[in-house]
Structure formats: structure tokens, C-alpha cells
Amino acid sequence: MGPAPYDERLWPGPGGWAAVLGFAAVVLVALLPVEPRLAVAVAGATAVVGVVLVAVTAPRVRVAEGVLRAGRAHIPVGLLGVPAVLDRDGVREALGPGSDARAYACFRSWVAGAVEVPVTDPADPTPTWLVSSRRPEDLREALLAEQRRQAAHSEQIG
Template sequence: MQTTTAPAFAERLWPSPAGWVAVPALAAMVGIVLLPLSPVAAAVGTVLGLVAAGLAAARLATRVRVADGELHAGDAHVPVALLRAPRALDADATRHELGPGLDARAHVCLRGWVRTAVRVELADPADPTPYWVVSTRRPAALVAALGGGDDRGAGAAPAA
């Protein structure tokens, strides 16, 4: 029997309000396209479009959590013991890390509607991935869950 502990950090990255507004808008477009066929087809298409778009939006809501000694970001996971120097990134620092500061070998779990993230170094000599950048709306809490209590310099982008 495998025992699991409560996650030290758990977050679901739901779409932004604008993303949820797109769900009924897409469903309405399906209904409008089907309206020339018949009003019944338009109504059925709208309902099916609403369900499909809602399920797609929910599927895009990635889970980020720290549990059982591992950081889970979407489908990827890594033992916390292999992680070093977690650093909270504000919106500007996240933009820098994902743009000019990005190493092509880095693992990125990004959701465009989340403006903040955490960068954490990977200390595994067998893995060519130098670090992870993980989107989160609660970067300070994720840093704390990863064991990085000292947040000095958080959000500051390194000089280029």
C-alpha cells in the first residue's frame, strides 16, 4: 500500500476570465454556422460546442504541485532533492526568462494567461536540462514548498 501525504503546494492554472468568455463565444459561432441548416441543428450545435469548449478549457488547466517529494508541473515531475535555488519571478522577470534569458534546454511549463512563475535549477548531472520555469499564480508559496525560504532578489532578471 502506497502512502501519500497532503501536497505542500497545489494549484490548478485555470484559464483567465477572458479565456472563459471565449467558451460561450465559440459555442455561439458553431450555432451561427449551423443556423442556415435548421434552428434545431443550430441549438444542438451550440450546446455541443459549449460542452466541447468547456471541456477543452478545463483540460488546459494544468496542475502544479509539490507532493511526495516531487515537483509536478503538468505531466512532468522531478524529485525535489534534485532542485536548487528556487526563485519567484514577477511578470517582468518571467517575460525575461521566457524571452532573451531562456536557455533552449530548459523545461518550461507555461500557461500564457499566468504572468508569474518560478525558476528552479536542476542539479542532476545525468540530465541536460539546466532549469525549469513553471507558471504559477502563487510563486512565493511554490518557492517555500520547494524549500527556498530566502526570496531576496526575487523577480529581478539577471543582467544580460
């Protein structure tokens, strides 16, 4: 088994990491008048816990072995239509008024781009998937390549 055609972690940008460390600094300043050593220890623990929480909650987007995984959800690419790349304005429109509340969104506001993919399975109540990506063109190409690979495999079998 080789590397996945597409694999990305939706880590926060510099502002997100600064917020984690900024919160730890606020804890430090708040506890300094009480006990300086305790303040340093609690602020350090707060920073570590914050970094661990960010690492655990940063969703992974992956296309491999015929499946799109976005966060905890997954769907076979054979049940997906043609993916469309969205820029920040496209994402805003896709999530704005008039959007379908049944759509699955693995969305992170600090990631500008996304891919929107229609679900073609008539039994699935989810009409589309909206998946944030820093490399939406690469994600789209990986989905299309996996769809072509599956179609070629189906033709060989049938």
C-alpha cells in the first residue's frame, strides 16, 4: 500500500496557535499575584493542554482506497459527483442563506479554500459534502483520479 493520493490536516493558522499561547499567558498573568511558581506551572500546563486539544481536534482530510474521509465521516468516492473548487467567497455562498442544512460540512474558518462534492447516492439524504482544504485543487484532482480508477476497475470486472 503506497501513500494516499491526498492527505491533509486542517491545522489552525498562526492566529489559532497565538490564541492558545495567549490564553496560557492570560492564565500566567492572572495567577502571578497569587503565587509565581504556581502561575508558571499552571500556565505551562494550560499551554500543553491547549496544544494537545488543537492536535486532537484538527480534522484530517484524506482520499485513499476509494474513500473520502473528512474528519470522522467517510464516503466512497463512487457515490460522489464531480467536485468543485471553492474560494473564500464560494465557501461563504455555500454556507450562507439558502444552503441546504442536510449538507455535510468539514469546515474550518481559518482555511480559505474548500471542495464541494455532490452526493449521487439516491438513498443518502446528504446532498453535498463541503470540505475545507488549503489545497482544494489537489483535493479535487485526487477525487477525480480515484473516481477514474474505480470506473476503470469496474469496467475490467464487468
